[in-house]
Amino acid sequence: MGYVDGEAGLGAWRYRRTRDPMLLLIDESTEGQEYGMVIPEKRNRMMKNRKRDATVASLVNLATGSWDAQVVTELLGVDAMQVYEDITNEALGKIWTWKGILPRVRTFLWRAIHGALPTAAWLHARIRDINPVCKRCRAENEYLMHLFYYCPVSQATWQAAGLTLNVDDLPLNFTKTLLTVTQTMDERQTVNYCNLLWEVWKARNREVFEGKKTQPLGILKQAKSMEQAVTTPSSNLTRTRVILNRIPRGAKTILIDASWEPSNKTGTTAVMVFDEQGGLLEALSQAMVTNDSFQAEAIALLQALQYVESNSTHTSRCPYVIFSDCKTLVQTVNQQCVDELPSWKARQTIAQCIVIWEQVLHTTSLYHTRREALTQPHLLANGIRKANSGSTGMELVRELGIDLQLLSQFFVFQ
Template structure:
């Protein structure tokens, strides 16, 4: 951002000012490039990126001077939106360089996918303006069910999922599975889907009991609670989330999905790693002989519930 606003990035116009023989025309679209903002916003490939981005603004309304354009965009943004905007600029610049220097095709969807991956890694909430929903108060249901879910994934597409199932804060069952999945977001989604299927098929939920599912994947929690899949690219992930949304609807107010700090679900993550590496599955009561570390996770204490973040609900 500093280099961009200081006019030192080597876009065609800046290079032309120093070396006359270099054409000021855009090296991607060959249009007359009379202003620096063209490379990042007005070039057709850049327009396509912003059209598909979560950062909302109208390119045609931007001033032609880059500092004024950036000021126009960020003036009413919150911090997370500005971070997303800046990271999108960075990925757009890298893809532009691949097109100009290495003569590769410019792919707007690649830029957007890189930004979505970063958002999932950072657990950044990007919700525009009035669409942002006020956080709802979290309430611990003492006699209900609590389910901690997590997933582990590596670039061989191997993944593991875990559900730690509690009744009134006491660990009563575990479900661990190994999969081959295309991306980490899909792995988190499958972990939640497995948890809900287990609830429906194996638990006898009483009329007065409530089920609470805890995940450290903010975008998954948001997608389920807001029924918003703006981050979801994989068709399989979309189908799985749609299935989860329908199951949550069918259960009415008996089930809620919550975002929680990673530290709170450490044991679930350790077991997901075990499933991914060992290629083994397990379902049943806690096995302290097999996993002695589960001893420290036998009960959910007050500190656990204090780590529920202000996310839908």
């Protein structure tokens, strides 16, 4: 019998072929419960040339971390792939539209949906010397579902929060569970639920790496403090943002943002260039097909860097300051490393960004800022996606009534 080689988004599965024409799926997360799946005769013949006992690794392209579409189509049928993609796209679309969730929690959920959280089982699939067993309960392998729902420590947290989750009724996949649990919740309950997931993850890391145990009530207290941070009066936050977004005198400012529609995988980008006095100099916009919102953000940055490159000459090298609300993107380009990205589909675009970045590094700075500071490009990116007039760039800026001056409550020249 093959051993589980990672979750890869659909749960902790291993499989083996039984008598024709059946494929037996064995779910490790429910103590080896078996599910039989009828395989059409054509695909069953294809399986005869494969090993009788195989692992989930043979369903995954380890170079990219994604499902091997050809193998999965042969073994399980294209419908299985389509269901997985639909669930993933639905979840990705929701986490970026839920209001009141802090950016770091959104990024955490995004990584969890992509199966990129380094659980013990996830690490074991890549480094065999690492023990896959949960270090908190030492009862089962630490997959996502075990970490957040099956582990007795996590279950105690949910009970303390007044949210009783019957693990027997939960889907076997983290993404599907996220959609199922939040389906009947209002906006505030959804925010609290996501904050609790984040705090459970942090408590787990403290216990594993620092040996510090956090009681369920302590986890709840931390989650409530996050809710209070979101509801802090905007006047207090504004004073902080002014300090964070400082622009050198004589530099041009570029604000970038992107919008993504998961239903048709359409992304729109907005790049707004402001002159040395903070007046809008140029607005660039584009609509294209993208795999996810992260790739759309990367394309927006690529357009900004291409603008800087094309407007920089040996005789005139005006400094530029670029602001993005995607912290992962900013860190990746500044560190010039694409190996640890949560979305492998954006790596090629970001690699192009890094090539240009190396050429304009002496005149250009790239910083992360809060989303509220990027109101102007955010409105433009959404306007492109919703507009029927066909206008783009400066024309659409005027049609939407977007402010033509850099917002002084978020940016100051020094």
